[in-house]
Amino acid sequence: MPSQRRSVSKTIWEVWGEPLAEGLGLYEPKDRSYGRCDIPFSAMEKRLYEKDDVEVTFHKVMLENGKDWVWYQVWQDPVAIRDTGRVADMIFVHGTGVHSGTLASQCRRYLDAGFRCIVPDLPSHGYSSGLHVYQSKMAGYCAGLHSVLHDVAKRDQKASLFPDTEPTKLERRKTFMLGLSFGGLVAFSYALQYPASYRYDETDPTEIPIDGLVGVGPMVAYNPKYVVIHWLLRTLFISLLFIFRLGRLEVMVPHKKVVDKDPKVYDSLIMQDPRSHQGSFRIGHLWCIEMAMLELRSRQASIRHPIYIQMGGQDKVADNEVALNWIRSTSSNDRKYEVYPICQHVIYKKAKIQHDDLAGRITVIADNVAWMVERAPPTALAAGSSAAMAMLKRRQQMRLASYASDGSGSSSISRRTSQTSLFDVEETNVDDDAGSVCTSIPTTPLLSDSEMTEKRIDASKMAAADGHLLPVERRGWIKGDDGEDRMYRAFWTFREETRPFSYNPYGATRTS
Numbered sequence: 001m002p003s004q005r006r007s008v009s010k011t012i013w014e015v016w017g018e019p020l021a022e023g024l025g026l027y028e029p030k031d032r033s034y035g036r037c038d039i040p041f042s043a044m045e046k047r048l049y050e051k052d053d054v055e056v057t058f059h060k061v062m063l064e065n066g067k068d069w070v071w072y073q074v075w076q077d078p079v080a081i082r083d084t085g086r087v088a089d090m091i092f093v094h095g096t097g098v099h100s101g102t103l104a105s106q107c108r109r110y111l112d113a114g115f116r117c118i119v120p121d122l123p124s125h126g127y128s129s130g131l132h133v134y135q136s137k138m139a140g141y142c143a144g145l146h147s148v149l150h151d152v153a154k155r156d157q158k159a160s161l162f163p164d165t166e167p168t169k170l171e172r173r174k175t176f177m178l179g180l181s182f183g184g185l186v187a188f189s190y191a192l193q194y195p196a197s198y199r200y201d202e203t204d205p206t207e208i209p210i211d212g213l214v215g216v217g218p219m220v221a222y223n224p225k226y227v228v229i230h231w232l233l234r235t236l237f238i239s240l241l242f243i244f245r246l247g248r249l250e251v252m253v254p255h256k257k258v259v260d261k262d263p264k265v266y267d268s269l270i271m272q273d274p275r276s277h278q279g280s281f282r283i284g285h286l287w288c289i290e291m292a293m294l295e296l297r298s299r300q301a302s303i304r305h306p307i308y309i310q311m312g313g314q315d316k317v318a319d320n321e322v323a324l325n326w327i328r329s330t331s332s333n334d335r336k337y338e339v340y341p342i343c344q345h346v347i348y349k350k351a352k353i354q355h356d357d358l359a360g361r362i363t364v365i366a367d368n369v370a371w372m373v374e375r376a377p378p379t380a381l382a383a384g385s386s387a388a389m390a391m392l393k394r395r396q397q398m399r400l401a402s403y404a405s406d407g408s409g410s411s412s413i414s415r416r417t418s419q420t421s422l423f424d425v426e427e428t429n430v431d432d433d434a435g436s437v438c439t440s441i442p443t444t445p446l447l448s449d450s451e452m453t454e455k456r457i458d459a460s461k462m463a464a465a466d467g468h469l470l471p472v473e474r475r476g477w478i479k480g481d482d483g484e485d486r487m488y489r490a491f492w493t494f495r496e497e498t499r500p501f502s503y504n505p506y507g508a509t510r511t512s
Helices: 002-021 043-049 078-084 108-111 138-159 182-193 229-244 263-271 282-299 320-329 354-375 384-406 449-454 461-465
Strands: 055-062 069-076 088-093 114-118 174-180 213-217 250-252 306-313 333-341 477-479 485-488 502-503
Touching: 055 138, 055 306, 069 088, 069 138, 088 138, 088 182, 108 354, 114 138, 138 282, 174 182, 174 354, 182 213, 182 282, 182 384, 229 282, 263 461, 282 320, 282 461, 306 320, 320 333, 333 354
Parallel strands: 088 114, 088 174, 174 213, 213 306, 306 333
Antiparallel strands: 055 069, 069 114, 333 502, 477 485, 485 502
C-alpha cells in the first residue's frame, strides 16, 4: 500500500505538479534527462566503439531555451571515406521510445559506403533532455535535428583549412536523413518545418541542405485495420489533454500487439532495453503523432526533397496505401516507393531464417545505401575515371556479399552482441528448403530502376538462367494484382512471394 501511494503521488507530480511548478518559475528539475544519462551504453554500441577502423565522437548541442540539449554521436570509417571518395553524411532518426544506439548493429553498411553517420537521440529520448518520450509538438523533434545538423556544420567549419570562409549552400556536404517508423514521420516533417533545407531553395543560404529523405516503414498514417483507438477513448484523451492539462499522462500503446507477429520483438526492442521507454504512450505524444500525420498529409505538395519510401508488405502499423498516395502528391521530382513482402513493421529486425533476412533487412539496407550512393557521387576521384568507379562498384558488391554470407554482417559486427537485442539475436533457425536459400546477396540493389529497365536480356539467356530470371513480361512497369503499376527487378534468387517490388510513384492513384 505505501508503494502504491508513492506511485500515485509520483504520477500526479510528474503529470500535473511539475509542469505547473516549472511554468510558474517555482521549480527546476535537477536532472533534465530524468535519470537516462546514468544508463550505460548497450552492448552492441560498446562493440562498435571497440572497432579500430571506426572513429566515434560524442557531442551535446544546447537548444534555444538554454536548458535542454540534444546528445548525438558521429561515426565514420576514414579508410572507407578515402576509398570511396565520398563526402556525405547520413543523419539517422530513430523510432519512438528507443534511441540512437539501435543503429549500431546496422551501421557497417553505411560506413563502408563512405557515409559519415550522425546519430542523435531525439529530444526526450536516450541521453537527450526532456521527460521520456514527451514533446507536445512535432516541431520540438525537428528543432532538435536542426540544431544537431548546424552544430556538426560549425564543427566542420572550425576544423577546415579555411575556418573563416563559410561554404555556400551548394558547396556543403551531401546530407541524407533516414528515419525508421516514427523517425520517418519526423524526417518528412522536417522538410515541412525547414523548407529551405531543399538544396536549391534560395530563401535561406545558411540552411544545411538535405539531399534525400529515406523513410523505412514511415508513419504517414496508422493502418486503420489494426491500430484502432475507440472514439470514446479519443474523446476522453482529448478532454484530459485540453481541459485537465494531462498531456504527460501515460495511457496506452495503440500498436503494441501488431508491431510483429512475434511478441518477443516488442519485448526485445522496448522492455529489455533500459534506455527505451518501457511505459505507455503519453496522451500528448499520441496527439503529437496524430497532428503531425495530418499536417504531413495536408501539406505534402510543399515537399520538394528527393524521397525514398521502403514499406513492409506485412506492416500492420503503418498504412502502405496512404504512404503511396502521399508520395505521389509531393512536389518532388525524385521519388521512389518500394515494398518488401517479407517485412513487418520493424523492418530492421534480423530474421531467424537466412532467406527471409536477405529478402528483407539485408536488401532494404542495400537498397537505401545504393539510393544515397547514387545521389552522392565520389568527389575525391578524378572525374570520368571509369576504372576507379568500376573498382568502387566491385568493392561495394564484395562488401555487401560478405554481409549476406551468414545473413548477419558478422564480418564486421558479431552476432553475439547482446541476446536481449532483436537486431543481434543469435541465429538458430535455417531455411532447409532446397533452392530457396541465398548464399550471397543479389547485386541488383546496386542498380537503379532505370538501369534495370534498360538492361537487355534475350530469350536464350533467360532460358539458361535456371529460373533466376523473371519472364520478359514482368521486367517493366506492369499491372499488379491490386491494379497498380509495379516494377519487378530482372534478377532474383528469392522465393517468388518474397521478391521486393516498386510501385510506380508517378502513376495515377487507384480509383476503385
